[in-house]
Amino acid sequence: MGKIISAIDFSDCSINAFKHALSIAKECKCDLILVWVGKPASQREKYENHKDDPVEGIKQRFDEMIAKYSPQLPASKISCKIRKGKVYKEIAAEAKTGRAMLVVAGTHGATGFDEFWIGSNANRIVAACECPVITIRAGINIRRPLSLIVFPVDSTLDTRQKATFTGHLAKMHNAEVHILRLYSSKVKAIRQNVDFYASQVARYFTQEGIRHRIEALEVTNLADAMIAYALEVDANLISIMTEQETTTSNLWMGPYAQQVVNHSPIPVLSIHPRELMMISTN
Numbered sequence: 001m002g003k004i005i006s007a008i009d010f011s012d013c014s015i016n017a018f019k020h021a022l023s024i025a026k027e028c029k030c031d032l033i034l035v036w037v038g039k040p041a042s043q044r045e046k047y048e049n050h051k052d053d054p055v056e057g058i059k060q061r062f063d064e065m066i067a068k069y070s071p072q073l074p075a076s077k078i079s080c081k082i083r084k085g086k087v088y089k090e091i092a093a094e095a096k097t098g099r100a101m102l103v104v105a106g107t108h109g110a111t112g113f114d115e116f117w118i119g120s121n122a123n124r125i126v127a128a129c130e131c132p133v134i135t136i137r138a139g140i141n142i143r144r145p146l147s148l149i150v151f152p153v154d155s156t157l158d159t160r161q162k163a164t165f166t167g168h169l170a171k172m173h174n175a176e177v178h179i180l181r182l183y184s185s186k187v188k189a190i191r192q193n194v195d196f197y198a199s200q201v202a203r204y205f206t207q208e209g210i211r212h213r214i215e216a217l218e219v220t221n222l223a224d225a226m227i228a229y230a231l232e233v234d235a236n237l238i239s240i241m242t243e244q245e246t247t248t249s250n251l252w253m254g255p256y257a258q259q260v261v262n263h264s265p266i267p268v269l270s271i272h273p274r275e276l277m278m279i280s281t282n
């Protein structure tokens with residue numbers, strides 16, 4: 001059975017993200033792990049009934065959530081973890097240790113999370129996790145369960161790699177996938193690559209019995225175009241590659257991936273490129 005991690009700080013944003021994770025866990029029959037990260041001593045003012053032992057306040061909040069939402073996961077269970085350290089590092093460590101298939105996180109949190117989650121720093125948790133991550137901005141009301149996923153395709157080889165996991169989510173939710181060809185160049189060879197990769201993805205979805213359609217857009221900014229399209233068709237998930245690069249001193253994501261995570265009012269599924277393609281190139 002797979003595991004999904006929901007990063008929690010009890011802010012409205014993280015509770016909203018948790019409910020999204022709960023919906024996915026229900027459809028995929030996955031266990032759900034709630035993870036709180038921080039320095040408990042700095043959180044005393046938030047748990048007035050447990051000023052002498054703030055960890056007990058955190059545990060009580062978790063117990064209340066588990067009691068309230070466990071009936072919605074009859075085929076799996078909800079558990080909790082408390083970790084100390086930097087949020088993005090601890091969430092990534094828990095995901096790796098628990099072999100999670102997915103992390104779901106809000107991009108704005110309460111005091112203690114702000115250093116890492118506000119603005120462009122929301123990308124740190126995406127970059128640090130090896131598994132796919134869904135990020136959800138504060139103040140966004142999400143339709144659940146998943147019903148329509150936007151799957152942008154560009155001219156890069158990596159663009160197809162998100163098809164396997166995206167397809168799995170789509171199949172579990174009986175969602176439709178819009179394969180969105182993004183043309184950012186007039187060069188014929190580049191446009192042909194976009195068409196070729198989109199046709200491969202469509203063939204894979206057909207083989208897997210996943211409902212899909214192919215659309216196309218001429219674009220100048222990839223991020224703006226895919227967000228605008230997703231809003232137009234009332235999608236409730238955008239699936240992207242992270243364009244991640246690793247150096248000895250930093251983890252960062254490509255500019256378009258950053259823009260989508262930071263600005264999309266629609267939840268964003270970010271997947272890291274892998275060396276081996278998951279889709280046949282025959």
